[in-house]
Every structure is written in C-alpha cells, then in structure tokens.
Amino acid sequence: MTGVRHLYAHLPFCSSRCGYCAFVVETGGLDRRDAYLDAVIAELDAQEQKLGELDTVYLGGGTPSLMRARRIGRLLESIHPGLAADAEVSMEINPETVDHAALRAFRAAGVTRASIGVQSFQPHLLAALDRGASAEQARAAVECAQDAGFESVSIDLLFGVPGQTPADLEADIAVVRELSPEHVSWYELEIKPGTALERIGTLPPDEDASAEAYRRVVDVLEDAGYRWYETANFARPGFECRHSLGYWHAHDYLGIGVGAVSTVEGRRWRNASGVDAYVAAAGQPSQTNEDLDEDLRRRERWMLALRLEEPIDIARLGEPDHPENFDLLRTHGLLDDEPLALSREGRFVQNSVLHRLMEYA
Ligand SMILES: C[S@@+](CC[C@H](N)C(=O)[O-])C[C@H]1O[C@@H](n2cnc3c(N)ncnc32)[C@H](O)[C@@H]1O
Ligand code: SF4
Structure with missing residues (x-):
C-alpha cells in the first residue's frame, strides 16, 4: 500500500451553536484549545504509519479559525514532513473570527485554501440561522481572504432557509457574482434532528420552491463560468476542492479529533465526541469500528x-x-x-x- 493521502482534522470549538447545526461542536471552553491540540497531534503521531505523502489536509469544525494562527501553525508543522509539495490545505473560517491580519497569519501558517462559512448575505436570514456574523462581516471576510494570498477562496451558502424569498436568493447571487470567489458550495438547508430549528418546529422548505432555487443557483453559477462539478459544489476550472474529490472518489482518508471518521483499507472508525475524554485519552481516543464489505x-x-x-x-x-x-x-x-x-x-x-x-x- 502507498498510504493514505487525505487527512481531516476536526477542531470543534465554537462561540455558540447555530440553530441548524448538528456537527460535533464544543461551545465555549476555549481555555482547552492547547490541551486539545496536544491530543490531536498525539493522535496524528499514533496513526502516522498509515499515512502516505499527503495530497490534501482539511481543517474542519467547529470553527477552526477560533484556534488562531499560532495553533494552526503548530498543527501544520507536525503534519508538514508528510505533505506533498503542492498539497491543498483547506481551513473553515467563520467571518466574525477574522480580520486582515488573522487571515494573513493563517496563510503564512500554511493554509492554502480558505473556506468561509457565509450562509447568506441577508441580515434577516443570518438571524434566522443564529449566525454569529453580520452580512458586512461576511463580505469583509471574503474580501480580506482574497487579499491575503490564498491560492483559493471558497464560500458556503444555503438555500431553503426559513423566510428566504426568491428576491433574497437573487440578492445573494448578486453578491457572489460581485465577489467572484474561486469556489462556491451552495447547500440546501437540512432541518436536522436535535437542532434548535427542529425544536421550534421549522418545516422543511416547499419542494417546488427548493427545486426552483437549486436550478437558479446552478444556472447562474454556470453562466458566471463556474463548473458544477458536484451536486452542491461549483468551481472555476482547476479550483475544485481536491480533498472533497478524494471523498467522492471513495479514496481512503484519515480523520483525527473528536467525532472524526476514518476509512482505511476497508475499515471505518469514528472517534467519540467529548473533548474532555478525547484530551484525557492523549492520542488513543475511544472509537467505534466497522468492517466494510x-x-x-x-x-x-x-x-x-x-x-x-x-x-x-x-x-x-x-x-x-x-x-x-x-x-x-x-x-x-x-x-x-x-x-x-x-x-x-x-x-x-x-x-x-x-x-x-x-x-x-
Ligand atoms: C462544517 S460546516 C461549518 C463550518 C463553519 N463552522 C461555519 O459555520 O461556517 C460546513 C458547512 O456545512 C453547511 N451546513 C452546515 N449545517 C447544514 C445543514 N443543516 N444543512 C445544510 N448545510 C449545512 C454550511 O454551509 C457550513 O458552512
Ligand atoms: S459556527 Fe459552524 S460548526 Fe459552529 S455551531 Fe455554527 S454552523 Fe456549527
């Protein structure tokens, strides 16, 4: 075997939980970031023999940008000996957590691809989603990232948000066209079990309206020169996310951190989700295992x-x-x-x- 070429690291800290979010998230507890990072690096060391030369690294969350550049730099240094020269290193960024200097520092630490969680540029939709960023902060984060020297900037958006009108969608489309990032992920909002949106009884959007919104997004982005290369993902040619393509091509990947999933040589395992237990396990987290036939x-x-x-x-x-x-x-x-x-x-x-x-x- 040549070894795993895709690495995911889960960085779970968030300021608060957004109304639609069902990810493995730790709200508050920022004083545990260093201890958490120690445990992530210990897990990486313990798994090192599974890794080949890494083509992609994805730092997801949670809010990885809350880890600050100093810690991201430490993590990437520990990964660095195994990185291919042209490796893609993506990091999820929440707009309210960054400014020009922070984005430059992430770039200097080795992040090549900034993935910014915008969701919408419309204030009433950001409020409906309990987002921490304002529309101005979202736009500023994208513009600063474009200025900070990343090889690629991607933005995440949603359709099917409660209260989103066709005019709201057009307004988001207009901002995306204006900002013109290299990559756009535009997902349909899912009302997931256990989220605040589900608890307050939010109904899924009307199917016809959603289908119409989806077609509109695809048409407009293709017209603007993006390749609709995956169900919800659009890229200027050559800027497709190589890490996500690894998943979609069913390549092996190693996931480290709380709740992270790995699939290696026909075996899949998932780390348990609590930060305290993960830190205490010092690189040997408890896991569930599955053999994939x-x-x-x-x-x-x-x-x-x-x-x-x-x-x-x-x-x-x-x-x-x-x-x-x-x-x-x-x-x-x-x-x-x-x-x-x-x-x-x-x-x-x-x-x-x-x-x-x-x-x-
Ligand atoms: C790992 S998540 C969160 C990254 C980052 N913390 C943020 O909030 O922007 C990555 C993306 O998944 C999408 N997403 C999260 N929850 C979703 C849901 N319930 N339905 C559809 N898309 C969702 C959002 O667009 C989000 O930016
Ligand atoms: S910031 Fe992102 S990961 Fe954190 S709670 Fe909100 S959607 Fe979930």
Whole structure:
C-alpha cells in the first residue's frame, strides 16, 4: 500500500451553536484549545504509519479559525514532513473570527485554501440561522481572504432557509457574482434532528420552491463560468476542492479529533465526541469500528460517483444492481452515452437515478 493521502482534522470549538447545526461542536471552553491540540497531534503521531505523502489536509469544525494562527501553525508543522509539495490545505473560517491580519497569519501558517462559512448575505436570514456574523462581516471576510494570498477562496451558502424569498436568493447571487470567489458550495438547508430549528418546529422548505432555487443557483453559477462539478459544489476550472474529490472518489482518508471518521483499507472508525475524554485519552481516543464489505463499498462508490460531473466508470464502481434500467434512464433523457454519464437533467434528479440503478436498505 502507498498510504493514505487525505487527512481531516476536526477542531470543534465554537462561540455558540447555530440553530441548524448538528456537527460535533464544543461551545465555549476555549481555555482547552492547547490541551486539545496536544491530543490531536498525539493522535496524528499514533496513526502516522498509515499515512502516505499527503495530497490534501482539511481543517474542519467547529470553527477552526477560533484556534488562531499560532495553533494552526503548530498543527501544520507536525503534519508538514508528510505533505506533498503542492498539497491543498483547506481551513473553515467563520467571518466574525477574522480580520486582515488573522487571515494573513493563517496563510503564512500554511493554509492554502480558505473556506468561509457565509450562509447568506441577508441580515434577516443570518438571524434566522443564529449566525454569529453580520452580512458586512461576511463580505469583509471574503474580501480580506482574497487579499491575503490564498491560492483559493471558497464560500458556503444555503438555500431553503426559513423566510428566504426568491428576491433574497437573487440578492445573494448578486453578491457572489460581485465577489467572484474561486469556489462556491451552495447547500440546501437540512432541518436536522436535535437542532434548535427542529425544536421550534421549522418545516422543511416547499419542494417546488427548493427545486426552483437549486436550478437558479446552478444556472447562474454556470453562466458566471463556474463548473458544477458536484451536486452542491461549483468551481472555476482547476479550483475544485481536491480533498472533497478524494471523498467522492471513495479514496481512503484519515480523520483525527473528536467525532472524526476514518476509512482505511476497508475499515471505518469514528472517534467519540467529548473533548474532555478525547484530551484525557492523549492520542488513543475511544472509537467505534466497522468492517466494510465489498458490497457496501460498491454501494457507497455509486452513491458518491453520481454526485459528480464525471463519466460513470463501471470498471471502478462495480456492476450496478439494475443494469437493465440504463435503457429506461436513457429514454427519459437522464443518461448520456459516450461517455456514459448523467445528463444535465439527470443531475437534478440524481437521487432518483441512483435508486433506479442500486438497491439501498
Ligand atoms: C462544517 S460546516 C461549518 C463550518 C463553519 N463552522 C461555519 O459555520 O461556517 C460546513 C458547512 O456545512 C453547511 N451546513 C452546515 N449545517 C447544514 C445543514 N443543516 N444543512 C445544510 N448545510 C449545512 C454550511 O454551509 C457550513 O458552512
Ligand atoms: S459556527 Fe459552524 S460548526 Fe459552529 S455551531 Fe455554527 S454552523 Fe456549527
């Protein structure tokens, strides 16, 4: 084996929990950041023999930018001996936690790709989501990041937010076009169990309205020169997120930190989620383990592959459960031939196409 080429580190600290967030997050407790970092570096050392030359590193959260550049620098130094010369190093950034100097410091510490959690530029939607940043802070963070010398700046946005009108969506589209980042992730908001939005009884958005918003986002971003390379991800050519592509191509990855998931050589494990227990475990966190059999992996490969704007490579994915449905999908204009791939229309109903081809329990 050549070793794992993708590393994820989970940095869970946040000032407060946003109304829609179901991630592994630790609110407050910033005085434990150094101890947490020690434990992350200890876990990395313990897992080092699994790593090959790293093509990508992703620092996610939580709010990694709350770790400040000094700690991010320490973490990246410990990773550095294993990094490829042109490695992509992404970090999630919350707008209210940074200014010009902080962003330059993250860049100097080795972050190459800034992923800024904007969600919306409309004040009433930021309020509905319990976000910590104002619309002005969101815009300023993107502009400062563009000025700070990152190889790529990405912004995260949402549609399907309670109270979001078509005019709100157009207003966000206008700001994105103006700021013109290299990469945009534009997700449909999911009302997840256990979140504040769910507790107050927020209903999922109307399906037709959501489908319309999604089509509008895709049309506008393609028109602006972005490649719709994954269900919710758009990039100027050459600026696709290599780390995420690693997941979607079903490559092995190592995840370190609380709640982090790893998939290596047919085994998947997930670290437990409490920060105190993680720190106490000093690099040997408690984990749940799963052996992935070839059939499960084949189902995952198909599910991930159909998200991408790429030919369907049956030799890599394995035979689908229902190859007899290829003809039906062609007849409905959802599949193209030579190369075999989802049509543009097929990509809008990717999940239905998947379920025509594969059985999921
Ligand atoms: C790991 S999260 C959070 C990163 C960062 N702490 C922030 O809040 O911006 C990365 C992205 O996932 C998206 N996301 C989070 N929760 C979501 C949800 N319930 N539904 C859809 N997208 C969600 C958001 O766009 C978010 O920026
Ligand atoms: S800042 Fe990001 S990770 Fe933290 S609670 Fe909000 S959405 Fe979740």
